[in-house]
Amino acid sequence: MKFIVVMNNTFLKAFLSFVAIFCIGCSSKENPEWQQLFNGENLDNWNVKIRGFDLGDNFGNTFRVEDGNLQVRYDQYENGFQEKFGHLFYKDSFSSYLLAVEYRFVGDQVSNNPGSWAFRNNGVMVHGQDPATMEKDQDFPTSIEVQLLGGNETGERSTANLCTPGTHVVIDGELVKTHCIESSSKTFHGDQWVRVEVLVLRDSLIAHYIDGQEVMRYEKPQTDDGQILKKGSISVQSESHPTDFRKIEIVDLEPYVDEPARLQKILNDLKFKGELKSN
Numbered sequence: 001m002k003f004i005v006v007m008n009n010t011f012l013k014a015f016l017s018f019v020a021i022f023c024i025g026c027s028s029k030e031n032p033e034w035q036q037l038f039n040g041e042n043l044d045n046w047n048v049k050i051r052g053f054d055l056g057d058n059f060g061n062t063f064r065v066e067d068g069n070l071q072v073r074y075d076q077y078e079n080g081f082q083e084k085f086g087h088l089f090y091k092d093s094f095s096s097y098l099l100a101v102e103y104r105f106v107g108d109q110v111s112n113n114p115g116s117w118a119f120r121n122n123g124v125m126v127h128g129q130d131p132a133t134m135e136k137d138q139d140f141p142t143s144i145e146v147q148l149l150g151g152n153e154t155g156e157r158s159t160a161n162l163c164t165p166g167t168h169v170v171i172d173g174e175l176v177k178t179h180c181i182e183s184s185s186k187t188f189h190g191d192q193w194v195r196v197e198v199l200v201l202r203d204s205l206i207a208h209y210i211d212g213q214e215v216m217r218y219e220k221p222q223t224d225d226g227q228i229l230k231k232g233s234i235s236v237q238s239e240s241h242p243t244d245f246r247k248i249e250i251v252d253l254e255p256y257v258d259e260p261a262r263l264q265k266i267l268n269d270l271k272f273k274g275e276l277k278s279n
Contacts, residue, residue, distance in 0.1 A: 031266055032256075034100075037090050037234070038248040040068045049131045050086035050238070051139050062238050063088045070245040072122065072238045080112025085139040086238035089131045094250065095231035096257040098272060099126065099198045102247040104191050105150040113240035120150030122243045123163065126200055127221050127232035141235065142166035144221050146198050146208055147180065148243075151189035158185045160196050160208040160215050167229070169206070170220040183208055183215035193246065199267075199274055201257055202230040212273035 037045070042065055048058040060076040063086070070088075074081060105120040113119075128143030145163040162169070163180040170176065185208075188194050197209040208216040221229040236245060251270060256263045264276055 031269060032251045032253065034249045034251055034270075036247070036249050038070050038245065040246075041065060043070075043088070045091045047089045047091065047131060048086065049089065049134055049141075051084050052137055053084075054136065055131055055134070059084065059086075062086050068246065070236070070248070072236075072243040072245075074110035074238075074240065074242065077110055081110045081114070081240040082112050083114065083139065084238075087125065087131070087141060087235040088238075089128075089141075089233050089235040090248075093130070093231050093233050094200070094252065094254070096201045096252075096254040098251040098253060098267070098270070099124070099200065099234065100195060100247065100249050101148075101236070101245055102193055102195045103148055103243060103245050104193045105241055105243055106191050107242040109241045118240045119152060120157075120241050121239050122148045122241065123237040123239070124148065124196070124198065125165075125233070125235045125237070126198060126206070127167075127229040128235055130233060131235070140165035141233065142223060143232065143235070144169070144206060144229070145237075146196065148194075148196065150241075151187040153189055156187045158182045158215070159188060159194065160185050160198075160210050162208070162216055162218065166224055168222055168224065169218040171218045175220075176218070181216070183210075185210045185213075185215040195247075197272070197274070199272075201253070201276075203228050205276070207274060209272075209274055214274055 047056055048063055049055050050059045053059050064071050101124055109119050123145045125141055125143035125145050128141040134141055143165060144167055145165060147161040147163045149157050149159045151157045160183045161180060168175055168177050199207045203220050205219055207214055256266055260276055
């Protein structure tokens with residue numbers, strides 16, 4: 001009988017060791033990974049809203065996929081841009097996440113454009129309104145815009161700036177109502193690819209990063225009438241300058257947002273250099 005007990009204990013130890021190893025493997029698989037919002041092949045899971053047109057009407061084939069890139073183009077606009085501001089919305093809304101886009105500006109700005117401010121200008125909208133609620137002639141969704149700008153070869157022009165269509169934010173404890181605020185990023189001239197990352201944690205933090213370096217941070221995004229924004233749509237713009245996006249990807253952080261230590265470890269494991277706390 002004693003011999004049987006010894007054998008059972010030995011077997012039990014071996015079994016528990018196996019379970020421990022197996023669980024470690026399972027645990028690592030639970031860590032979130034990058035999910036591709038843009039599949040590089042088509043506009044599946046995305047919906048277009050262009051000013052003056054119904055939701056779903058991709059006027060002029062503005063948003064298209066060619067050579068594996070999401071392209072924003074105006075070659076089929078017979079009379080120029082004429083304030084046909086557009087947005088391409090992902091099908092789902094998000095609350096807490098790490099978003100990354102890789103973009104470049106190409107070619108010339110279309111005629112009848114809004115002016116020099118729209119030269120090499122695009123944007124990623126976060127915590128945005130549902131496109132189904134936009135009015136037909138509405139130019140921008142109520143949202144927080146991570147403004148993407150390219151250099152004009154003559155001076156400094158930062159990117160990953162902040163613009164606030166129908167919104168405000170809090171910076172350093174103060175409510176800021178200025179429409180656009182420059183980040184601390186360097187200028188990117190020419191047609192080079194640029195990677196921008198945006199860390200969004202409900203209404204407690206939104207931070208912009210270029211090449212892993214934080215260039216802007218704020219909190220408490222809210223509508224003009226003070227309604228706090230804790231989630232919303234994600235969209236990319238068409239603002240009159242041809243733009244390519246080769247990657248739009250996200251890590252959903254909502255399940256971990258209430259566990260700061262674990263959240264920071266997840267970000268570290270993703271090789272993300274940003275910190276949850278202020279610099």
